[in-house]
Amino acid sequence: MTRHRQLLDALFPLVADLTRALPEQERYARLLQALQQLLPADAIALLRLEGDALVPQATLGLSADTLGRRFVVEAHPRLRVLLAAPGAMRFPPDSPLPDPYDGLVDHPAPHLDVHDCMGCALRLERTTWGLLTVDALDAGRFAAEHLEVLEAFAQLAAATVTAAARIEALTRSVQQERTRADALLASGVPRTLLGQSGVMQALREEIALVAASDLTVLITGETGVGKELVAQSVHAASPRAARPLVTVNCAALPETLVESELFGHVRGAFSGAVGDRRGKFEMADGGTLFLDEIGELPLGIQAKLLRVLQGGQLQRVGSDREHRVDVRLLTATNRDLPAEVRAGRFRADLYHRLSVYPLRVPPLRERDQDILLLAGGFLEENRRRMGLRGLRLTAGARAALGRHAWPGNVRELEHQLSRATLKAMQRQATATAAGQRIVSIGDEDLDLATPGADLGIATATPAPEVTTAITLREATDAFQRQLLDRTLRRHGGKLAAAAAELGVDRANLARLLRRLGMR
Numbered sequence: 001m002t003r004h005r006q007l008l009d010a011l012f013p014l015v016a017d018l019t020r021a022l023p024e025q026e027r028y029a030r031l032l033q034a035l036q037q038l039l040p041a042d043a044i045a046l047l048r049l050e051g052d053a054l055v056p057q058a059t060l061g062l063s064a065d066t067l068g069r070r071f072v073v074e075a076h077p078r079l080r081v082l083l084a085a086p087g088a089m090r091f092p093p094d095s096p097l098p099d100p101y102d103g104l105v106d107h108p109a110p111h112l113d114v115h116d117c118m119g120c121a122l123r124l125e126r127t128t129w130g131l132l133t134v135d136a137l138d139a140g141r142f143a144a145e146h147l148e149v150l151e152a153f154a155q156l157a158a159a160t161v162t163a164a165a166r167i168e169a170l171t172r173s174v175q176q177e178r179t180r181a182d183a184l185l186a187s188g189v190p191r192t193l194l195g196q197s198g199v200m201q202a203l204r205e206e207i208a209l210v211a212a213s214d215l216t217v218l219i220t221g222e223t224g225v226g227k228e229l230v231a232q233s234v235h236a237a238s239p240r241a242a243r244p245l246v247t248v249n250c251a252a253l254p255e256t257l258v259e260s261e262l263f264g265h266v267r268g269a270f271s272g273a274v275g276d277r278r279g280k281f282e283m284a285d286g287g288t289l290f291l292d293e294i295g296e297l298p299l300g301i302q303a304k305l306l307r308v309l310q311g312g313q314l315q316r317v318g319s320d321r322e323h324r325v326d327v328r329l330l331t332a333t334n335r336d337l338p339a340e341v342r343a344g345r346f347r348a349d350l351y352h353r354l355s356v357y358p359l360r361v362p363p364l365r366e367r368d369q370d371i372l373l374l375a376g377g378f379l380e381e382n383r384r385r386m387g388l389r390g391l392r393l394t395a396g397a398r399a400a401l402g403r404h405a406w407p408g409n410v411r412e413l414e415h416q417l418s419r420a421t422l423k424a425m426q427r428q429a430t431a432t433a434a435g436q437r438i439v440s441i442g443d444e445d446l447d448l449a450t451p452g453a454d455l456g457i458a459t460a461t462p463a464p465e466v467t468t469a470i471t472l473r474e475a476t477d478a479f480q481r482q483l484l485d486r487t488l489r490r491h492g493g494k495l496a497a498a499a500a501e502l503g504v505d506r507a508n509l510a511r512l513l514r515r516l517g518m519r
């Protein structure tokens with residue numbers, strides 16, 4: 001086949017794509033496949049400039065976790081130089097600037113540094129959209145002719161991504177006309193919530209949809225699956241994004257403090273209340289209040305919360321005055337709230353009020369294909385934190401992560417990778433400066449024998465969170481019992497004196513003692 005014919009064959013489908021409404025990911029993947037036909041590359045990537053970082057949108061020949069990474073431009077001089085260059089440029093093999101993909105190019109032999117590297121910024125009018133990068137593992141693979149091909153191709157690529165943006169904008173405006181909620185769906189949510197699996201894409205769409213409204217959202221899911229991140233995403237995509245997001249962990253506060261924490265108090269409301277204090281509801285006025293672990297809220301406070309939700313008015317503890325607040329409420333729990341309602345531990349009316357829009361965050365075992373993506377995100381953070389030049393997973397480690405029966409917990413994956421990073425760094429300790437080191441995490445650095453072994457719980461069961469939540473509650477109760485016992489002993493069993501020392505009022509202390517079964 002002649003060179004020209006080859007060029008045309010690669011480019012024709014892209015020209016046809018310009019007017020087609022393709023999913024963004026597919027459009028980008030087709031772009032890279034076309035470029036692969038034209039250049040003798042080992043790895044190609046399309047990166048989009050988002051704030052201070054370049055975020056991979058599609059890659060070929062790079063390890064799967066690359067897609068989850070964010071390359072902060074300041075930390076990667078080659079990318080910075082490419083962004084500033086007027087056209088395509090090629091780095092000589094002895095360039096002192098480290099290649100961002102060192103150690104990330106898919107190859108059976110680890111640690112293979114990139115030796116020939118070209119790149120070109122994609123510009124639309126005067127705005128830089130991102131970069132195309134092309135790498136080879138041996139020096140001298142590319143020639144001057146390849147640089148020209150890349151520069152010409154980059155112009156078509158820029159047109160393609162513009163087409164994607166235009167088609168997307170068009171779709172968005174059509175949707176905007178349908179409903180306001182649909183419009184929000186199109187505007188997307190913060191990218192911090194990683195995941196490309198079907199369930200995560202569906203969750204993101206739901207987040208965008210509900211964020212537009214002022215509906216109360218109940219976020220459910222097992223421990224550590226990302227419920228708080230979902231709450232942050234809802235707030236960030238909502239019209240209240242510029243106003244505060246105030247978070248309260250209901251499990252972390254003793255019953256006596258929850259009320260004043262939520263609604264505030266006035267001076268003298270209880271011993272220790274030396275001044276007026278705003279509660280979290282008032283702090284969140286105009287914004288969003290996120291009540292985490294709502295299943296732990298004591299029944300007495302549930303009634304007060306319900307009153308605020310019904311009337312939009314709250315009273316500080318010890319005050320008759322009513323304050324009107326404009327707060328959008330998000331709540332989360334890892335408990336089975338309907339079961340709590342049946343057991344009489346949670347008010348049915350409050351449950352219905354809170355679960356106007358339920359969002360379920362799926363456990364990791366329902367989104368296997370996100371594991372490497374999440375791993376990439378966490379590894380990039382670890383790499384930055386440790387000041388390493390590269391931090392990669394060996395093929396064995398990738399396979400082990402993929403094989404592992406992840407129970408549900410993203411936090412567990414995050415901690416696994418932090419531990420593995422330290423182990424790999426220790427195992428491969430060299431005299432090389434951190435900024436020059438590429439560390440490979442092998443399967444021997446991952447501690448994947450027993451899922452959840454470090455938590456001491458049977459995380460492979462479908463509802464591990466119940467065990468964890470009860471343990472936390474029990475631990476809080478045990479701590480409170482010990483504290484009250486000691487204080488009461490010190491005051492010869494006198495309630496009023498003990499209450500004064502603890503900074504709570506006498507009636508509250510009596511209630512707490514009753515709840516804890518202490519006489």
Ligand SMILES: Nc1ncnc2c1ncn2[C@@H]1O[C@H](COP(=O)(O)OP(=O)(O)OP(=O)(O)O)[C@@H](O)[C@H]1O
Nearest residue numbers: 192193194195222223224225226227228229410411
């Ligand atoms: N989709 C995701 N993308 C990136 N990071 C995630 C994702 N999901 C969870 N994480 C990370 O995992 C950790 C646990 O997430 P988070 O605290 O939101 O979970 P949770 O369900 O609220 O936990 P808990 O039940 O303990 O309150 C956090 O460090 C969070 O950043």
